Amino acid sequence: MEETNLVYIALGSNKGDRMKYLQDALNLVFQNVGRIAQIARVYSTPAMGFAPETNADDFLNTCISVETTHSANEVLSSLQDIEIKLDRQPKMTTGYESRTIDLDILFYNNVVISTDTLVIPHPQLQERKFVLQPLADIASQLIHPLRKSSIGDLLKHCKDESAIEPISIWLKNPNKTYNFSSYNYIAIEGNIGAGKTSLAHKIANDFNAKLILERFADNAFLPKFYEEPKRYAFTLEMSFLADRYQQISDDLSQLDLFKDFMVSDYDIFKSLIFSKITLPEDEFKLYRKLFYLMYKDIAKPDLYIYLYQNTTRLQENIKKRGRDYEQHIEDTYLESINAGYLNFLKNQTELNVKIIDISNRDFVSNRKDYLWILGEINSTIV
Template identity: 65%
Template sequence: MEKPKIFYIALGSNKGDKFKNLQTAVTAIYERIGNIKLISKVYKSPAFGFESEDFFNCCLVLDSYLKPQEVLGGLLKIETDLGRTRSGIKGYEARIIDLDIIFAEDAIIDTETLKVPHPEMEKRRFVLLPLNDIASKVIHPKLETSVSVLLDECEDDSVLEPIKIWLKNPSKQYDFSKFNYIAIEGNIGAGKTSLATKMAYDFNAKLILERFADNPFLPKFYEDANRYAFSLEMSFLADRYQQISDDLSQLDLFKDVIISDYYVIKSLIFSKITLGGDEFSLYRKLFYLMYKDIKKPELYIYLYQNTERLQQNIRKRGRTYEQNIADDYLEKINAGYLDFLKTQNDFDVKIIDVSNRDFVENREDYLWVLKKLCES
């Protein structure tokens, strides 16, 4: 899964309840476009280039999986929804809300509808001062100069006054910092890796991803399950135990939480399905010898998806060795997880039905999942 891109957005308002307009826009940006990492102070500044009421201005740092043109489209839609109308008259005018892309990482974009970096932003103190709050060391990709230097060299002598009220960052409503370790599991194709990755970016987490693709027995198992089941499950158990032990023991002082897309308990769930009789009895003994020494997650998330949706996801991601997985096998995995989770008491469990949700492509669905995870 690709990383989100970093955007620097400038916001301004000089009509109506200006602070409320900014807060409403910030919330809409978070809900529709991406995760807000930082928000600057709000500054009162005189109108630039025309006579009008003072503006309230700020800037924010945005992580988004959208392309720059899509981000622009989202910002324009928010402006319209907040009541901005464009008169068509050339030049500056008062507005309820004004949203501009200042930087899109180090991209240089010059199209009819989008120009990045924002033209002449280096001449506008009402952009540079709040931008300096959150991105002082960011380099202008055309001018090859940092924001702090551009601010020092700016000839605009406008006097800006900081407002003593801070805008609220909507991302702060979801607090996962109270957990040291969160494990996300689900059936094949449920989206556990995607969710773990998105949450890790959004909540400053150390990300642990299962190394399943390196397992040489997995393609063989899908071709001949009876022959390779025990070898597969033992290799998975050894690898999961080693990886999770190593990764959980390595502290990262710069991360708030650890998030993994698997937990060793999946070894027991899958082996109960793939192994029979004496093989499973032996496997279970070995599993619990290892399991007693493994750190338990404070929050365990199980993503449930129905079989039809799982098969759609499996076909979509296109792994050759997965294309012939039977419905019955997926149903047994779901049943095995749900039966186990009903009886365990080692950690807090959240079972989320995402059969009708697409939290990868639809931000509204992703925020719905986060809300479910934070419910008591």
């Protein structure tokens, strides 16, 4: 999984429908940069540094924290694009000018950056109460990496005496557009290399879910199976079944009071799907009897998501993740797995199934594709 970075961003507007510009900017940051973790109150502050004859309106200011996989420069580029999209005009004079939206990076993790285009931490933040007050609302204990003081202390000793008043309207977190409260347990399934683990990680992180991951990497028979499939097929499938049964029984029985629901990157029914492909008929019949003895005692997911990827994309993903024992998987094997899943889902009556075709999507690298998938999942909620 890509590293998640925490970035603090200041937002300001003193032109046009100021609250709408702040909300629109928040929505676009969510769409293009990352998950909005926290939103401060909105404060009204007088326009500072403007010539008296300009009659500039007061600013509305706030701060947000955002979890992102983008670099600091990528975040900067996205914020500049958002400003342009929200009617921010290029400066026509050397002084201060009213603006529909102003977006500034205050902190990016705890790094220090100083280039011609980007300085982090923001060099003036300790001098501006309209930045420090909303920032303190959400990160009062955050330590400035250069000044070695907390945001709360910087606010306490700030010499800016300008008026700052909280307003009674709050911005809405766009993350709440996607609602998983209808589900206690979501299982994400797919072929080898479909991206089910990556999607489970993202959903667990963004929506406070308990993450249940298949422990396939610990199975000593898997590399042997890829080398000699006929010899190790039954042993592999039995070991998978035992491990999946044990793990999912344990994980689903352990209530986590601090999580809202559970999301897994597999469902135990995959054992039956794979075994039908890998085992000869007589061994499969025995395996199926054993499977259903266990299956009747396993909790079923409230939502079963199947990520469909075409074979070309699957092979690209398999090559990219670089597991040695997967590098010689044949197209026909992947196609038979897809067919097995789709045949199972077509005849499935017990599960709430959502099939999502992601063959032309890259939700790991492209946030818009990820949000599209969330929209597809939410479209099943009644």
